[in-house]
Amino acid sequence: MSAETPINVVGGGAWGTALANAAAGAGHPVTLWLRDAQAAAALQAQRENPRYLPGVPLHPAIRATADADALAGARATLVVVPAQTMRGVLETLRGPLASAGPVILCAKGIERGSDSFMSAVAEQVLPPGVPVAVLSGPSFAADVARGLPTAVTLAAADAGLAAGLSALLSGPSFRLYHTDDVRGVEIGGAGKNVLAIACGIVVGRGLGESARAALIARAFAELMRFARAFGGRPETLMGLSGLGDLVLTASSPQSRNFAFGQRLGAGASPAEAAGGKLAEGAFTAAALAGLAAAKGLEMPVAEAVAAIVAGSASVDDVIAGLLARPLRGETD
Ligand SMILES: NC(=O)C1=CN([C@@H]2O[C@H](COP(=O)(O)OP(=O)(O)OC[C@H]3O[C@@H](n4cnc5c(N)ncnc54)[C@H](O)[C@@H]3O)[C@@H](O)[C@H]2O)C=CC1
Ligand SMILES: O=C(CO)COP(=O)(O)O
Incomplete structure (x- = not known):
């Protein structure tokens, strides 16, 4: 050739x-x-x-x-x-x-x-x-x-x-x-969009940078659990397509997923927040949460995003629910 x-x-x-x-x-x-x-x-x-x-x-x-x-x-x-x-x-x-x-x-x-x-x-x-x-x-x-x-x-x-x-x-x-590791790379790319929406919501709601950092870390723990259960390798998730992309997307208003979350956090409805731009995580959230639930995996952040995007829970209820979760070992 x-x-x-x-x-x-x-x-x-x-x-x-x-x-x-x-x-x-x-x-x-x-x-x-x-x-x-x-x-x-x-x-x-x-x-x-x-x-x-x-x-x-x-x-x-x-x-x-x-x-x-x-x-x-x-x-x-x-x-x-x-x-x-x-x-x-x-x-x-x-x-x-x-x-x-x-x-x-x-x-x-x-x-x-x-x-x-x-x-x-x-x-x-x-x-x-x-x-x-x-x-x-x-x-x-x-x-x-x-x-x-x-x-x-x-x-x-x-x-x-x-x-x-x-x-x-x-x-x-x-x-x-x-x-x-095809599946590991796909999980990182699809999952980070959902989790970046959550980070946008936290920032849009004015919960602060400490909350954002905590959420990135807990969201990443979710993604690792998901990857282990669905055939992605942990070291792939630690790399560019997992942690690398989560950090980029969850830190920058240049991201359409993060910006979508930010507008939700500031009070916009899901339709208003999309503003005609592609926020892939809004479409993937339910699938990610559904796949996890079918295997009995806990993914509270992904579930929260799916519920907000579907209009079945309010931002404030979801935040209250996440903060009321029982304390657990960090790596359990
Ligand atoms: N924009 C970015 O920085 C990055 C985007 N991606 C991913 O790339 C994918 C595409 O994103 P963007 O190009 O940013 O979206 P975009 O919204 O900028 O463009 C989407 C393009 O797909 C075309 N399209 C939509 N439906 C189509 C169909 N049925 N047949 C043919 N073309 C169709 C649209 O006309 C448009 O040209 C998404 O999954 C996104 O997550 C990945 C990395 C970076
Ligand atoms: O995937 C991206 C960066 O790696 C682009 O992010 P957004 O789709 O959220 O704009």
Whole structure:
């Protein structure tokens, strides 16, 4: 396969555009696929994505298109759409993705209804034999798109594939570490969004920085319990895609999940708090809490977020409930 063989990016939102810039910066021609032909033509002509990444020039090596056939024959395909749309997008593109290299899933979430992780969705939908990988870690699209230093994790069941894809996509300031712990990486990415909403609520309610730090630590303990029960390795959760991303997302109003929580904490309803922006944790909260409950795992923070988002509990009731929980050993 020649250096001229493109990398595909499916999805022209903030993260898709940023990853297209990163892949182009790593020296590859990039085909950036959008579902909407007008949006693809505008991006191709304007060389900027003003809705999702204003002020960031599109790398000259990126070609934006809505032609699904243009995806065939690529070296690898990054799929960068919201988790709840992943199944539909993969179904639509199933034909060209049969010959578009390994499929790298970049969404952070669990599918509602089926309670499936993204790799399980992909394995159900993609043609047999298409390798699946997952990319996740602490990385704001705006930082990556501007070429600021960022490190993320790429996971594939085949360790050689994970190492190869990491080398392929790493660039001067975008570093990919690799692992074969796909489930561990998926749990970190999906779970941190839910827990970051909780941290936003605490800050939005004016409970202070000490409360936020306590919540990050207790939320991380929940995530570790979940990972142990669902086949993720603790050391993966301690890394970039777990603790690294939880700390980033729970500390910055730049995070849509944190900002969503902050608005909930300040008194907005879930619909008002979303404000038209994607907060993946709002969709994943119920699935995360439901999966945990089915195994008898305690995840009080995730349950609290699920209840607030569903409108079945108020912020104040949830906070009172969390503070009234029985004291226990810290590592029990
Ligand atoms: N923005 C960020 O900094 C990061 C985002 N992510 C993850 O990447 C995923 C995507 O997030 P963003 O790009 O930020 O969201 P976004 O809201 O900026 O963009 C979503 C894009 O997906 C497209 N889309 C929605 N439904 C679609 C469908 N059915 N078919 C085709 N395209 C569809 C939208 O048109 C839009 O272009 C999420 O799971 C998010 O958690 C991960 C790391 C960083
Ligand atoms: O995943 C992200 C950073 O790693 C982006 O976070 P938000 O989706 O909360 O903006």
